Amino acid sequence: xxxxxxxxxxxxxxxxxxxxxxxxxxxxxxxxxxxxxxxxxxxxxxxxxxxxxxxxxxxxxxxxxxxxxxxxxxxxxxxxxxxxxxxxxxxxxxxxxxxxxxxxxxxxxxxxxxxxxxxxxxxxxxxxxxxxxxxxxxxxxxxx
Numbered sequence: 001x002x003x004x005x006x007x008x009x010x011x012x013x014x015x016x017x018x019x020x021x022x023x024x025x026x027x028x029x030x031x032x033x034x035x036x037x038x039x040x041x042x043x044x045x046x047x048x049x050x051x052x053x054x055x056x057x058x059x060x061x062x063x064x065x066x067x068x069x070x071x072x073x074x075x076x077x078x079x080x081x082x083x084x085x086x087x088x089x090x091x092x093x094x095x096x097x098x099x100x101x102x103x104x105x106x107x108x109x110x111x112x113x114x115x116x117x118x119x120x121x122x123x124x125x126x127x128x129x130x131x132x133x134x135x136x137x138x139x140x141x142x143x144x
Contacts, residue, residue, distance in 0.1 A: 001053065003114065008088070009047025011106050023061060023111030026089065034103040036095035041075055044091045044109055052083040052114065059113045060091060066109070071097025074110060081112075 007013055009029035016024050028034075029047035036042055052058060060079035066072040075092040091110050095101045103109065 001056075001114070003053070004051035006049040007047065008049065011047070014048065014112060023059075023113040025063065025108040026060070026091065026110050026112055028103050028105055028107045028109050030103065030105045033105070036072070036093060036101045036103065038095055038098050038100070041092055041094040042103070044093050044103055046089045046091065046109075048089045049086060050081065050089070051086065052081070054083050055116055055118075056083055057081060057115055057117055058089075059115055060089070061111050061113060063108060063111055070101050071095060071099075072101055078113075 005013060009027065011027045011029065014024040014026055026046045026048060028044050030045065034042050034044065050058060058081035060074065060077070060081065062073045062077055073094055073096055075094050079092070081089060089112075093103065093109060
């Protein structure tokens with residue numbers, strides 16, 4: 001699939017790290033380092049603008065390496081970029097660790113997965129079909 005992209009950053013286009021990668025890393029595009037104190041969040045620009053085809057979204061997800069090594073995540077994960085959005089992709093990072101974390105220009109801060117989606121058409125009914133699970137929620141299936 002071809003996706004139109006405008007790269008207003010100082011960095012190369014996002015790319016897949018391996019042939020089987022689902023996501024590609026996005027980089028911070030900042031003029032000066034940003035220090036995230038514990039539990040602090042910041043909106044980090046990437047300089048990337050995309051035009052997705054109708055029926056697709058870009059999902060913005062945390063990087064596992066930043067999460068395990070530094071306690072860095074994203075506040076709204078996965079974040080969704082809709083096909084009609086044309087603005088810059090900016091990432092809401094959060095520091096969940098007890099130590100300061102410095103985001104540097106060019107640092108890989110998240111991954112982006114392009115995914116197809118459908119629009120639902122509601123069919124209003126009086127009741128839903130029964131299932132074995134029923135209304136069982138959080139932890140309902142238990143440990144086996």
